[in-house]
Amino acid sequence: MKKIRCAPYWMVFVLTALVFFTTGPAASAAGLFSAFETVSRQDGGLNTAIGYRYHQDTYEKGNGLKIRQNEIYSQAAYGADNAWEIYARLGIADLKIGDVFRESEEVFAALGGKVFYPVSGKLGVGAFVQGTYYLNDFSDTVERRKHVQLKDLWDVHFGVALQATLPCGSTMYAGPYLYYSEGTLSLSSNVSDWGYAAGRYSVQNTSIAGGFAGLDIPLAKGFRLNVEGQYADRFSAGAAISYTY
Amino acid sequence: MLSGGAPGSAHAFVDLPPEQTSPPPVVLTVSPDRPANQFAAAAVVDPMEEEYTGDEFDDYAGDNAKEEKVSIADPLEPFNRAMHEFNDKMYFWAVKPVAQGYKAVVPEPARISVDNFFSNLGFPARFLSCLLQADFKGAATEAGRFTINTVWGIGGLLDPSSGKELNLQEQNTDLGQTLGVWGVGQGFYIVWPVFGPSTPRDTVSIAGNYFLDPVAYLNPWSARLGVNVLDKVNAASLRIGDYEALKNAAIDPYVAFRDAYIQYRYKQIKARKAKIFSGSSAAEPFPETVRPDKVD
Numbered sequence: 001m002k003k004i005r006c007a008p009y010w011m012v013f014v015l016t017a018l019v020f021f022t023t024g025p026a027a028s029a030a031g032l033f034s035a036f037e038t039v040s041r042q043d044g045g046l047n048t049a050i051g052y053r054y055h056q057d058t059y060e061k062g063n064g065l066k067i068r069q070n071e072i073y074s075q076a077a078y079g080a081d082n083a084w085e086i087y088a089r090l091g092i093a094d095l096k097i098g099d100v101f102r103e104s105e106e107v108f109a110a111l112g113g114k115v116f117y118p119v120s121g122k123l124g125v126g127a128f129v130q131g132t133y134y135l136n137d138f139s140d141t142v143e144r145r146k147h148v149q150l151k152d153l154w155d156v157h158f159g160v161a162l163q164a165t166l167p168c169g170s171t172m173y174a175g176p177y178l179y180y181s182e183g184t185l186s187l188s189s190n191v192s193d194w195g196y197a198a199g200r201y202s203v204q205n206t207s208i209a210g211g212f213a214g215l216d217i218p219l220a221k222g223f224r225l226n227v228e229g230q231y232a233d234r235f236s237a238g239a240a241i242s243y244t245y
Numbered sequence: 246m247l248s249g250g251a252p253g254s255a256h257a258f259v260d261l262p263p264e265q266t267s268p269p270p271v272v273l274t275v276s277p278d279r280p281a282n283q284f285a286a287a288a289v290v291d292p293m294e295e296e297y298t299g300d301e302f303d304d305y306a307g308d309n310a311k312e313e314k315v316s317i318a319d320p321l322e323p324f325n326r327a328m329h330e331f332n333d334k335m336y337f338w339a340v341k342p343v344a345q346g347y348k349a350v351v352p353e354p355a356r357i358s359v360d361n362f363f364s365n366l367g368f369p370a371r372f373l374s375c376l377l378q379a380d381f382k383g384a385a386t387e388a389g390r391f392t393i394n395t396v397w398g399i400g401g402l403l404d405p406s407s408g409k410e411l412n413l414q415e416q417n418t419d420l421g422q423t424l425g426v427w428g429v430g431q432g433f434y435i436v437w438p439v440f441g442p443s444t445p446r447d448t449v450s451i452a453g454n455y456f457l458d459p460v461a462y463l464n465p466w467s468a469r470l471g472v473n474v475l476d477k478v479n480a481a482s483l484r485i486g487d488y489e490a491l492k493n494a495a496i497d498p499y500v501a502f503r504d505a506y507i508q509y510r511y512k513q514i515k516a517r518k519a520k521i522f523s524g525s526s527a528a529e530p531f532p533e534t535v536r537p538d539k540v541d
Binding site: 046048049050074076221222241242243245 | 393396398399400403
């Protein structure tokens with residue numbers, strides 16, 4: 001029987017370097033949804049991860065605020081029984097709105113949990129819920145001297161997925177998700193590009209549903225690589241490298 | 246003192262590398278679930294045996310159990326004894342009570358995590374020491390440990406590098422050992438208040454480690470002081486009992502600590518040199534590092 005070669009050890013460092021050095025400024029909704037079957041030990045254990053996600057979305061109102069974000073985060077998770085996991089993330093994210101608003105990194109925190117139920121040896125179903133809150137406000141000056149702030153940004157995601165086990169310990173997963181994101185937009189004067197007058201507005205995401213798919217690949221020495229794409233109103237994608245204790 | 250066991254020994258409780266942990270003549274285990282640290286183990290000598298050997302220590306190096314005797318000049322003994330007494334009182338009157346209170350409040354896993362965190366911050370000194378000793382493998386190990394523990398160890402609170410799979414062990418070295426590896430002699434014995442047992446050569450290590458410690462650059466000074474106190478109290482809370490065991494087992498604690506310290510440093514430097522020059526014998530005496538001149 002032909003032996004399947006899994007990813008070598010050095011790939012951990014190469015991929016980590018890629019995450020750090022090719023993603024530009026740091027990272028909003030907060031990170032990947034990841035595979036549903038926990039990578040923690042069956043009798044309970046910790047796993048940690050570092051991840052990056054490029055996030056795009058559209059907030060309603062006026063012409064629609066197209067946002068782009070780069071997120072980098074660190075995650076600590078505890079799971080057991082190949083069935084459940086809870087996790088916490090702390091990260092930083094930048095924010096661009098259209099072509100006029102650019103804010104450098106602010107801190108966010110996320111909490112989540114997921115459950116997995118194996119249907120057969122190679123197939124299972126899972127569900128997750130995840131919430132994110134930005135601890136700082138995003139602010140910038142647009143169209144000369146017009147001060148804009150996006151405050152109290154938060155989101156919550158809920159999704160279900162099918163997960164399949166592939167050769168070499170890899171897993172693939174895909175499914176739909178629902179989400180809601182909200183923030184308060186504060187404008188010191190009219191911003192013609194966005195069609196907003198001065199004042200405070202509550203802004204929400206335009207789409208509420210999307211789909212995601214990802215791949216989780218074992219590397220070596222307890223490390224795993226997770227790549228994932230998400231599509232709601234616009235496309236988002238990211239990668240994370242986890243370590244199982 | 247503040248390192249938690251022997252008063253003032255900033256170096257005293259760093260474990261020896263695995264290959265250098267051959268048992269001393271008498272090992273007193275102070276905690277049933279945790280072996281006594283190497284400093285204490287090296288220092289605790291059967292009083293009956295001491296009657297025949299004075300304050301020299303036997304060092305069983307390697308399988309051939311070759312005996313090596315290590316001693317040090319102590320021209321400042323009156324001053325050193327006063328400082329030893331000061332550190333002893335400081336331990337029993339301040340450090341130990343605070344550490345016991347801290348231990349009662351903070352669970353052991355959290356204290357170990359804090360210890361891991363501060364150990365991770367010690368990376369610059371260890372990395373530089375490895376480089377200066379031309380121990381490039383050790384430097385690479387330290388760099389790998391720091392990266393992995395910082396990124397996947399939640400800022401250094403966890404230590405995945407030491408696990409079975411990665412097996413990147415902390416390099417037990419400092420600038421004083423670097424000087425020793427270079428052939429700089431230890432000089433005479435000196436006990437610093439708060440910092441504890443040292444030599445002129447190892448005092449360089451205290452000063453160098455200060456500048457290489459990221460905590461030293463915290464502002465304001467009160468934050469720096471607070472973090473340093475947390476580090477030392479946390480470390481002490483993990484080793485309560487070690488110092489007491491060593492002290493109680495010694496006829497003259499000052500002499501016991503002095504000899505234990507010099508023995509411990511000797512073994513550390515020998516281990517480093519054996520590692521770096523792995524082709525040569527670990528038992529080969531160092532021309533300048535440790536002089537076998539007995540002064541008492």
